[in-house]
Amino acid sequence: MRTNWARSHAYRAARLARPLALLEVQELVAANERVRALGSGHSFTDLADTDGVLVVLDALPGHVSVDTARATATVSSGLLLGDVAEALHSRGWALPTLPSLPHITVAGAIATGxxxxxxxxxxxASLVCGLEVIGPDGELCSIRAEEPDFDGWVVSLGLLGIVTSVTLKVVPTYNVRQFVYTSLPWQVFLNDFDEVMASGYSVSVFTTWTGDAVNQVWIKTTATSESASLRSAVAAHVPMHMIPGQSSDAVTAQLGIEGPWHDRLPHFRRAFTPSSGEELQTEYLVPRRLAADALAHVRRLAPRFAPLLQIGEIRTVAGDRLWLSGAYNEDVVALHFTWKRAWQQVHDALPLLEEALLPLGARPHWGKCFVATRDKLEAQYPRLADFAALRRRSDPDGKFANAFTHRVLGY
Ligand SMILES: Cc1cc2nc3c(=O)[nH]c(=O)nc-3n(C[C@H](O)[C@H](O)[C@H](O)COP(=O)(O)OP(=O)(O)OC[C@H]3O[C@@H](n4cnc5c(N)ncnc54)[C@H](O)[C@@H]3O)c2cc1C
Known part of the structure; x- marks a missing residue:
């Protein structure tokens, strides 16, 4: 039986299809009552599942083409981010950002924000300026950024069809250096939050949420900027994994060694499996203006969830206009939790966090574990009703819906 990466969900689909040609995907979609696309299966729940046909696009011919005049790249959506990144870099181009893991698909990453x-x-997802999507009738359509509903189409949770190709804004390639600091006192971090998060092009703060100091600060600077420095913290002189006790072989080069963006922005190396998969993850994206309140709430609750936690991570994300994005309409701070793989205990702990964070406007990461459903999410996503209407127009019979969307969104 096929499971997701974390082995926290066994797919219930009646059939798994791995088409070799686009036309085959179109025929599959047209011929079946329920269909859904599966990426690399790194989401932690039943989000990607269906009771019909689960379609994996990894056997389709993959392409990465760059329009240098427009500074955009059009890529097959089933490719892994790491492969797309290497192809772009070899042609002198880059993405401005990447998640921590290069082993996930372009479409899966975008569909979940x-x-x-x-x-x-x-x-x-904020880089997307065009999509090719197979709708419920099997027709392939182009969705362009100029269209009025475009901002609803991008973070789609797989509900609007099978995305086959994505056009992304790209930038000239660049190099990055990564530095790790330890033992930053919590009080300094809280007082200097903006300064710490601005100490590099991309900054991640790893913490167990307990104790007097945060465990590690990972600062990724562009090679042309000054070396990172962090007052009151201790520079690491050996490479470090963010989870205490785990091998640093899996993480991208640290100690300020310069390298291409795609080999430094993700925390995990392309050539390694980041961990054994013995984990679950949760993340809430909170309006940045309320970061201090959110951090205080989580620290207060930490003794209650500490035994379940492997590590927490704090990041920042710039706001965008995408209806279902965790960063819709404002800059956010992302509060992430890597749990031990103990679903029931994690499930029992999540209401604690949600009671504290949802009133601050926190939005759960769609691909990770959370318990809130539509009644609680409506307030967080002002465009949720518009998305529901777009979904009704584009997939009136609910071909792409599944148990997750029924439970969480009511359709
Ligand atoms: C170790 C680890 C590290 C992670 N790090 C980060 C991180 O740094 N930042 C972050 O934000 N998240 C992170 N995640 C979460 C991850 O980015 C999301 O779960 C993402 O959706 C996984 O992509 P996937 O290809 O595995 O998608 P899947 O889990 O396979 O699918 C996710 C969703 O995308 C839809 N989908 C997939 N392909 C298509 C398609 N072609 N057309 C339409 N819909 C499609 C599916 O139907 C489903 O709804 C991490 C997860 C893991 C396991």
Missing amino acids: SHGSGDRTGSL
């Missing part, structure tokens, strides 16, 4: 960190960088 996946993001990296950076005060001035948005999620991967």
Whole structure:
């Protein structure tokens, strides 16, 4: 039986299809009552599942083409981010941001609003300026940025059809250096929050949420900027994994060694499996203006969830206009939790966090574990009703809906 990467969900689909040609995908979609696309299966729940046909696009011919005049790249949506990144870099181009893991698909990352960190960088989805989508009748259509509903189409949770190709804004390639600091006192971090998060192009703060100091600060600077420095913290002189005790072989080069963006922005190396998959993840994206309140709430609750936690991570993401994005309409701070793989205990702990964070406007990461459903999410997503209407227009019979969307969104 096929499971997701974390083995926290066994897919219930009646059939898994791996078409070799686009036409085959179109025929599959047209011929079946329920269909859904599966990316690399790194989401932690039943989000990608269906009771019909689960379509994996990894056997389709992959392409990456760059329009140098427009500074855009059009890529097959089933490719892994790491492969797209290497292809772009070899042609002198780059993405401004990447999530921590290069092993996930372009379409899966975009459909869930996946993001990296950076005060001035948005999620991967915020780079999208065009999509090719197979609708419920099997027709392939182009969705362009100029269309009025475009901002609803990008972070789609797979509900609007099978995305086959994505056009992304790109920038000239660049190099990055990564530095790790340890033992930053919590009080300094809280007092200097903006300064710490601005100490590099992309900054991640790793913490167990307990104790007097945060565990590690990972600062990724562009090679042309000054070396990172962090007052009151201790520079690491050996490479470090963010989870205490795990091998640093899996993480991208640290110690300020310069390298291409795609080999430094993700935390994990392309050639390694980042961990055994013995984990679950949760993340809430909170309006940045309320970061201090959110951090205080989580620290207060930490003794209650500490036994379940492997590590927490704090990142920043720039706001965008995408209806279902965690960063819709404002800059956010992303509060992430890597749990032990103990679903029931994690499930029992999540209401604690949600009671504290949802009133601040927190939005759960669609690809990770959370318990809130539509009644609670409506307030967080002002365009949720518009998305529901777009979904009704584009897929009136609910071909792409599944148990997750029924439970969480009511359709
Ligand atoms: C170790 C680890 C590290 C992670 N790090 C980060 C991180 O740094 N930042 C972050 O934001 N998230 C992170 N995530 C979460 C991850 O980015 C999301 O779960 C993402 O959706 C996974 O992509 P996937 O290809 O595995 O998608 P899947 O889990 O396979 O699918 C996710 C969703 O995308 C839809 N989908 C997939 N392909 C298509 C398609 N072609 N057309 C339409 N819909 C499609 C599916 O139907 C489903 O709804 C991490 C996850 C893991 C396991």
